[in-house]
Amino acid sequence: MYPRSSVDTYASTTASEGELLELDALDDAMDYEYNSIPPLPVYTRDIVEPNVRPSSPQEFAKLFPSLNRLSIRHDEYTPDGNMNLRIDTVVTGRRRTAIQLFHLRMYDLAKREFSLRRYCRDSGREVCNSKRKYVEPTEPKPTKKEDNARPTLQRSMSTALKTLSGGNKPGIRRTNSGGSFFSSKSSSCSSYEGDTEYSVDGTSSESLHSSRSSTKARQQKKEPTNTIKLEFSNYARVDIHRRGKSKNKRYEFEWWGHRYTWKRSIDKQLGLISFHLLRDGNTEAPVAHIVPETRSPSQVLADESAGGWVPPCFMWLADESVLDVVTDVADVIMATGLMALVDDCIKERWQTKKVHHIPVPLTHKTVDVVPRSPKSFIQQVFGRRNSKENHHNYSYYSKPSSPLRYANPISAY
Known part of the structure; x- marks a missing residue:
């Protein structure tokens, strides 16, 4: 109150x-x-x-x-x-x-x-x-390369074991010993005969899919x-x-x-x-x-x-x-x-002004230009360069000076 x-x-x-x-x-x-x-x-x-x-x-x-x-x-x-x-x-x-x-x-x-x-x-x-x-937000259409590309390590462990053991053969018996490749958590989860598939580290595919979808939803505002x-x-x-x-x-x-x-x-x-x-x-x-x-x-x-x-x-x-x-x-x-x-x-x-990145010919550099008028655009791209700024930005065109040219003299004994 x-x-x-x-x-x-x-x-x-x-x-x-x-x-x-x-x-x-x-x-x-x-x-x-x-x-x-x-x-x-x-x-x-x-x-x-x-x-x-x-x-x-x-x-x-x-x-x-x-x-x-x-x-x-x-x-x-x-x-x-x-x-x-x-x-x-x-x-x-x-x-x-x-x-x-x-x-x-x-x-x-x-x-x-x-x-x-x-x-x-x-x-x-x-x-x-x-x-x-x-x-x-509109989702971009996948390209042909994305359609043909298959993600690696997508198969679950249960699918891999079925492939190794064969279609009608009995499943491989797992032990819970400390030296075994599988932990107790992964073996108990893999022995479950259900629709949920588990990966190598014991994480279910449903939880992975939900986490990926949640992060994707957070990113796409x-x-x-x-x-x-x-x-x-x-x-x-x-x-x-x-x-x-x-x-x-x-x-x-x-x-x-x-x-x-x-x-x-x-x-x-x-x-x-x-x-x-x-x-x-x-x-x-x-x-x-x-x-x-x-x-x-x-x-x-x-x-x-x-x-x-x-x-x-x-x-x-x-x-x-x-x-x-x-x-x-x-x-x-x-x-x-x-x-x-x-x-x-x-x-x-x-309002945010759009900045256009224009590549400089024969170099790997670009010039950021905010469009105001054609005259200012031409002056910014083709204008004369300052000595201090362009010595740092356009050092590609100038040869590096010798490090001993402006060095202090050293007395020798």
């Missing part, structure tokens, strides 16, 4: 001790095999919105869904704010107040295990949870896919599929007979990434938008030094027909938009 009660931790501005212990356990158990995502540091961002409070069910019904602009940013009130996203809307009146509508808590970035909740972080009203889809599964509280399920490359990247899903696509666009001048939701391929009337907030270079540096990796964005609905639909499409738009934004940020920040 912790001294702090659940009432004190209701607001998203505080983090309970139990949650911090749970986060530590989750950080230890995170799998960084498929994505080299290091543990995130403590989020130490200055407070941007001083007046933030969670919404009530009555306020939530009035403020969402609507055409108002929503802000998406890290939660600067908690030390693990870079693993959380807060979705707020600004209400102007006597006093400017930011009311929190949703909260996205990220448990595992590599496996895309997230939880989207209404009102605030400690609210029990979960909208949906997400997981990354994994598939079984499931492979990740480009699909994120969303499970909503009303038992609905939506699969988001990531398609295309960087210039034509998009996130597709289906909902009530319509095909939606979060299309990614890049501003070449400013280098900003935005998302636009299209319905049934209609590019003239987008349903929703996610646009990054305009920041100064000092603000960008402050966010990165604080540990933030998702840039603050604005999101709003552009289609009025979404407001009156009874299929909860607004919640689906919010959830899928956040998944597209977070998944794209993870891929851009921590």
Whole structure:
């Protein structure tokens, strides 16, 4: 029992001790095999919105869904704010107040295990949870050499004894003497007339097969896919599929007979990434938008030094027909938009670059090249070599110097 009660931790501005212990356990158990995502540091961002409070069910019904602009940013009130996203809307009146509508808590970035909740972080009203889809690894087809090759020492001892003794002849009598080739354990096991065959060291073939299969199963882990599964509280399920490359990247899903696509666009001048939701391929009337907030270079540096990796964005609905639909499409738009934004940020920040190993002609060496542009590729392969580095790497072309050339003189007596 912790001294702090659940009432004190209701607001998203505080983090309970139990949650911090749970986060530590989750950080230890995170799998960084498929994505080299290091543990995130403590989020130490200055407070941007001083007046933030969670919404009530009555306020939530009035403020969402609507055409108002929503802000998406890290939660600067908690030390693990870079693993959380807060979705707020600004209400102007006597006093400017930011009311929190949703909260996205990220448990595992590599496996895309997230939880989207209404009102605030400690609210029990979960909208949906997400997981990354994994598939079984495909086994490579055996070659002809592998099919024709027979493993050695595969026959069991009982089969060898039957071959030596003949088909109808009585079996060889074994003794348990110390000088015998067989031990007492192997003789007792070999005398058993059953389906299980035993090898020379007394280990059964079934146990060997089970141990090999278990080690093979441990080695063959499931492979990740480009699909994120969303499970909503009303038992609905939506699969988001990531398609295309960087210039034509998009996130597709289906909902009530319509095909939606979060299309990614890049501003070449400013280098900003935005998302636009299209319905049934209609590019003239987008349903929703996610646009990054305009920041100064000092603000960008402050966010990165604080540990933030998702840039603050604005999101709003552009289609009025979404407001009156009874299929909860607004919640689906919010959830899928956040998944597209977070998944794209993870891929851009921590994706592993492919390294091509190019052999050098007339040598046994290779050059590791990370493809960036054709010009940099040519400069790296055919560029001029430094004297220090290439004296060590390319000593094949230079003749070894005499060991007595730079030796110290020795006086002879």
